Amino acid sequence: MPRLTFVEHDGTETTLEAATGDSVMETAVAGGLDGIVAECGGSMMCATCHCYVDDAWIERTGTRSESEDDMLESAVCEVRPTSRLSCQIVLTPELDGLVVHLPEAQV
Amino acid sequence: MRDMELIEGHRAITPPEGMPVWDVDPFDTDILRDPEAYYGELRARGPVVYIPRWSVLACGQYETTRTVFSDHENFVSSRGVGLNDFHLGEPWRPPSIILEVDPPEHTRTRRVMSRALSPKVVKTLVAMFAETAERLVEELVAQHRIEAVEDLAERFPISVFPPAVGMRDVDQRILVDYGACVFNAMGPDNALRRAALARNAQIAPWIMAACARERLTEDGIGAMIYADADTGEIAADEASLLVRSLLSAGVDTTVTGIGNALHCFAANPGEWDRLRADPSLVRPAIEEVLRYTSPVHTFGRTAGRDSQIAGFPVVEGTKILCVLGAANLDPGKWGEDAGCFRIDRRPMGHMAFGAGIHGCVGQNIARAEMEAVLTALARKVARIEFDGAAPWRPNNAIHALDKLPLKLIPA
């Protein structure tokens, strides 16, 4: 069971147990985190599941697909090199301890 | 392939050992008109059942439906999301190059469509949607008594969607009928499907002509898609097929969503009061309308290889009906009040737009249209009342109203 830490814009940290194969978005939604809206439920249509992968983890989460890049253009907050759509990061045992930061707003 | 028994253009299967068998016709017009009891029984019989009538499997419990519908590796779309298996027979029309394909082909066309229908693009349309809704609702409130399917549910999308696409040709009847035909064609060879194919033969030429580049303005969604043909990301004939997808999937669906929303609020006046008291509930209210009424009630998949569903073996070539309407009302997912319409439910994960890689690419526009209409109505209409019978119109894939006579009581 990978563990996952979300750091909200105001600094609040929440650590959640996740299931291998679930996405970061699904973990946040199941855990009731308001900082991820995920209106489209993971079909990569909404860009309301935007997160910033912590610098220490960026090598391990993989890179954005072209379609993910396109959809990030619709995110309301600044897109940085570490930006990801959290519905596109699928959890593996190697991601145990992953830290992601949430933007100020999603809509 | 010769000795294979076919039914509705797909392989007839032997039901897996121990799987519940249910002798029902899911496409019976009485069920299509009023599906709730069928949804309930489908869920009660198990996660997956065998339906001998069409030799298909069907699932309606939330978890299984979601799993099968979004598992594009085992359960493919390229063999058709209706009953015909495109591997075994000629499809009734050239297949959709987004809905009816798998990765990697899907990834390429999906990228083009999702860019053209992204939240960023839809934001540029919101003001036009709002103004149009204000004007239309004002006119209808003055009229007081309306037939809401034609006067509002059809007229609104027809007023905003073709301009958003950049269409120079607009015909309300043809555009609404075209979607209904495509969706009816996904069912078995029943009277609905036969009528749809006959109607389609009349209107398909109009539709294809309207999708041509020279029939589109240079600043719409259609032009964005054609621009990707200029860069070589897609071929020119693919651009016209993607514009065709906009017309087949983007009109009758939102017509249905808006009609169903009005029905929900006429039937639940308390929820209308609640929305009027707190207009910020409009977004969750839309999700609840979609969950509660599932405008697309059933779409299929085909087992692309031997696999399994809920522990039962499933052989390659099996058609599986994913009954989104049943999943969206499953008490196992939504709680004991799954059958209640509650605008503050926030039904995260509902299946009305599908799930996974084929999840509705038009959902941002669909929500924006519904939001414009409900917001204008909430401002100007105190009560929405039934003004006569509101029968449903049977369709093999869409759950829509045939008529909706309403009285709009001004605020």
Ligand code: HEM
């Ligand atoms: C309330 C309105 C709508 C509903 C309920 C709805 C429902 C759905 C569903 C259930 C799917 C999934 C199909 C599958 O997985 O096999 C889908 C896909 C699709 N929808 Fe919608 N839709 C709506 C509005 C729209 C609009 C407005 C457009 C166009 C602007 C559109 C275009 C499409 C397309 C092109 C696909 C295929 C996507 C793909 O296969 O990747 N839809 N829709």
Ligand code: FES
């Ligand atoms: S949940 Fe919509 S893009 Fe990730």
